Amino acid sequence: GTTNQPKGTMDKEAAPTTVKEETENKETREEGKIEERGAEENAEGKGNAEDDGKGETKWTKVSEKFDDMGLKQNLLRGIYAYGFERPSTIQQRGILPILAGHDMIGQAQSGTGKTATFVIATLQKIILNQHATQALILAPTRELAQQIQKVASALGDYLKVTSHVCVGGTSVKEDITVLSKGVQLVVGTPGRVFDMIRRRAIKVNKIHTFVLDEADEMLSRGFREQIYDIFQEMPREVQVCLFSATMPPEVLEVSEKFMRKPVKILVKRAAVTLEGIKQFYIGVEKEEWKLETLCDLY
Template sequence: MTTFYSLGLTKPVIKALDQMGFEETTPIQAQTIPLAMQGRDVIGQAQTGTGKTAAFGIPMIERIDQDRKDIQGLIIAPTRELAIQVAEEINRLGKFKGVRALPVYGGQHMERQIRALKDNNQIVVATPGRLLDHIRRKTIKLQTVHTAVLDEADEMLNMGFIDDIKDILKAIPEQRQTLLFSATMPKAIREIATTLMKKPEEVKVKAKEMTVENIEQFFVEVQEKQKFDTLTRLLDIHAPALAIIFGRTKKRVDELTDGLQARGFRAEGIHGDLTQGKRMSVLKKFKQGRVEILVATDVAARGLDISDVSHVYNFDIPQDPESYVHRIGRTGRAGRTGEAVSFVTPREKAQLALIEKLTKKKVERLAVPSMDEAQRGQQQVAVDKMLKTMESKDLKAYHQAANELLQQHDSIELVAAALKMMTKERREVPVRLSGVQPISVKKAWDDKKKKKFNRNDKKRGGGGGYNRNKNSRNRKFNQKRSRNNQSQS
């Protein structure tokens, strides 16, 4: 296990990784970053979705001189979608160092791109055809580029860009660092490696067969601010015996744990900042069932082997499919079945599709549950406890008291009262997560009604609303009638 903290990265990059929730490296990152940080040329053979962008993006960002505003890093990608995606991740990684990346691709207005290229972007992420257009027009100058990356080189070969790639690399200074990433290594790609790279180091990550047995997989599509309320409702409906919730960062784990405790759940958190003694204490309580929910980061959950976990919740979707498989593999153990639920924002749907592709299993959609469904879920838990007690306990000692109550009270009312006593009724405690405003269901509903009311007011005349306009007309009418009466008298 390698963490980003052990790679000697600068504080601004570590801060960005913390904010993105990246703590533990993927295999391609663990092998590539140290070599690239030494200035070596690297050939990386790895599938999509293994964390390649951070593997080449972090060393590139670390070499950027943020005081210079010319282009220092060039990334070539086969499609506009990938170029946009890579540029977005580079901008997140370089946020606190002041490093900016610009995507350049065909189909976008050329003049707009030329203006954007003058706007102090140190890294350009480009598709081959549009990049060559700019080179010929002299609107991109590559003389100052010290790091070049070919991303998904075999895909560019399949699309017929191989000669364009060679021309582009020849336009960049020979004293550069070149990083090449490809899922496969056909002869034409190997030729680039031998003729246009300097003694490259090879990094190969084997594609694992990532299959998941005995685990039903679901996702809920929600906005970030709705995640916590949705999580607590699902917990009430599922009533898991033991559940693990995965959060992106240590801070997130602490916030989730505090929020769950505030709403009456028996939850504890574990992450890398806890002492070994505290961590072992929390795990002991979890195994014994004194804690029903464990909130954890990926690193803290490594090596957990608890066979009775019934549910896993990905509060934050992981950065690569391998981490996803590790996470949900905490349930469905020892021949048992398990359930895994991932919370996915609209922007993360592509990541979910990648997970489905590499795990070869469909992740089923769950509807966002309502408060009524959550309350019924807790009532069902109480019913199940009552029926289990009836089946397994000797209740003769309670028969006389029960008969007396039935003679004095309605039987349905008595059972309803017993269920109410046994049902956990959640306190509507607003919970604040980093970067997300606290929200309660009642407030959201009140806001919705207020918005609808204001919209209807505007339709009836806008401004102060229908009644205020009516009162104003009445006052004017009365004033006019009063003046007329005075003139007549």
Template sequence: MYDKKKFGNLEFSKKIFNAISEMGFEAPTPIQAEAIPLLMEGKDVIGQAQTGTGKTAAFAIPIIEMLNPRFRGVQALVLTPTRELAIQVAEEITRIAKYKDARALAIYGGQSIDRQILALKRGVQIVVGTPGRILDHLRRKTLRLQNVAFMVLDEADEMLDMGFIEDIETILKETPEAKQTLLFSATMPREIQVLARKYLRDPEVLSVSKDELTVPQIEQVYYEVKEFNKLEGLCRVLDTSEIKLAIIFCRTKRGVDELVAGLEARGYEADGLHGDLTQAQRNRVMKKFREGHVEILVATDVAARGLDIDNVSHVINYDLPQDPESYVHRIGRTGRAGKSGIAVSFVIPKEYRLLRLIEKIISTRIKRLRLPSFEDVFERQREIIIEKLSETIEQGKLSHYRAIIEEMGNTHDTVDIAAAALRLAFDIEGSQNFSEDAAVEFGNTGAEPGMVRLFMSIGRVDEVRPQDVVKTIAEEAGIPGKVIGAIKIFDRFTFVEVPQDAAEKVLYSMHKNVIKGKRVHVEPAKARNR
């Protein structure tokens, strides 16, 4: 019997535990905690789960744990709606299976089928693919599913929207009846329910309760930053906020350690909390934080679970959580006991869609704020200096310092003396080297002044209308539909103009998004296309 290791309340082989620990996992997400035990018992499962809830690991861990590594045939098949998701899922499975003798292969259109055939001949246990390319291999008899013990339908509702329901049924009929079937879907339309009743055996149904995903008493804001300027942006927010105690969340243990070091180097009182700390170390950190000796606690999600501290004024998402439910648990650390609280998130360009997903889950629009400027930092520090000077004057006991001022007053202006003393006491010039976030250079796209023209790989043949483009951009990028400019729809592509200051957000939000059931490629247009 191989060694077992604990992952929250779950128990895995040491090889799986070591792999997920290296990936930064510290405790199971809700969908993992519920799904994994059921799957290990051999049950079929329906999981109503959004992207970003940790569902890939929820099915990958038990599959890797239970498959036969000595048999090189396909034992698990995962269907995904897009090639991007197929690649992503296959990569995560490969990382989880790092120390197990198990191989995963992504199969999708747009890649050489001969390369895929060669990889299948060499032997793989887990195939992740799009329905169309899986069917292609079945017709060629280069993929055989008679030994499949695990069948996963990932993002089933999106596959339905893209017209894959018949392909899915054709594929399911090629698999053995005696298998475990797992179906994950953000929504449960009637067609998905019919599919589940037809192909799943007494499935257990799991879902995230939306009742818990609302925290209206907390002010929620976000700042847009570039990855390389995130720490400097955080420092600006800290310098302009009236913080009592703050908890800053990072995704990984390494991220916690690096951020604590960065903050301490800049003069902030900060300490870290993560799963590698002993209980004695954890207690020491928490004692300092509760007593106010440390005003900033940097933590991972698992380390902060169960914290109940009344005076936390700010929760800061330095890294957005992949799991929207974790966002709710994080920001719930502030606004305790009826008090107000502020939740701040830093969002880098590639996370715009994740932000929109969180907003949909919590049914709340998170307010965007402008990152504080140097002038804002200076003004806040000026207010602090005036407050401290007033308090010191009221306390008295200045005779020693007055003697120094009187002596120097013979050769220097007293205002200059006071200014020099302030400069010595409060270094307020150190932040001036902050470089503003560099905007993406779109160049000349052939748009009207102040606008950027974007190319979209969808057109009349896809039955797309201008209102479809406007609605999707407005919803996904979070900009008013009225600011969207000229839209020109051709047979197989579309041009749309958006304001220059929103162009980067639209680009990241819309690229690989879905309009009218089709995955769309978006890029800046070339001026010659005009």
């Protein structure tokens, strides 16, 4: 049987079946997983999701306040201490489906608040008295991974969640030392993260949340093989959240292979630029006055 296969294991390893049988088997497995997940959802979340018949789950609930999301008190403290007052569009729509256990695709550019969306949801899901690695976040660059870890560290400050960033160009030995002590949240780039999994420094058996940020960037940078390798190591029931500004074929392939009826959240570019940002311009008559005007402003 395929019950104990890792989530990413391809069906070709199983006994040969007809296309029809395979389709029926797959549908049965997927229905079972959705039912299992549904049982874990809180009562409030149950009525907010429905199958749209296109392999995706439609999510209808929008939450306009962080206080209405059922978040831990110490997480709320971290959110407000960080300077957030109310959730952005993607946070209003994206945090709750992750908390309800759904796989999610968030199509959003930088500046939408997408990082805080998956960081807040991930921090809420971490079991605080369990010190094993429970969540893994992948990013395409060292700088972005470090930035995500800083946000996680700040928002999770009052929760005392332990986190570590795993990126190339840093000491492998130091990574192994820190990870061996038990880190609840790991953020990193695909190459170094897979290396740490291969060395068994990152133990994957307790990971329940797997986030890919800027998935289009990661796949265009040639990380496809490492990403697929990491998926093969993940527990079968891991929840996958994928964030991407665009949806090229490579990203769709990942979502089809490794995600189960995801909720899809789209934040249009027009909704991005003005949200929470005051914009104005100052007309200057001469080119050389620009610097002086900027100095006056700042």
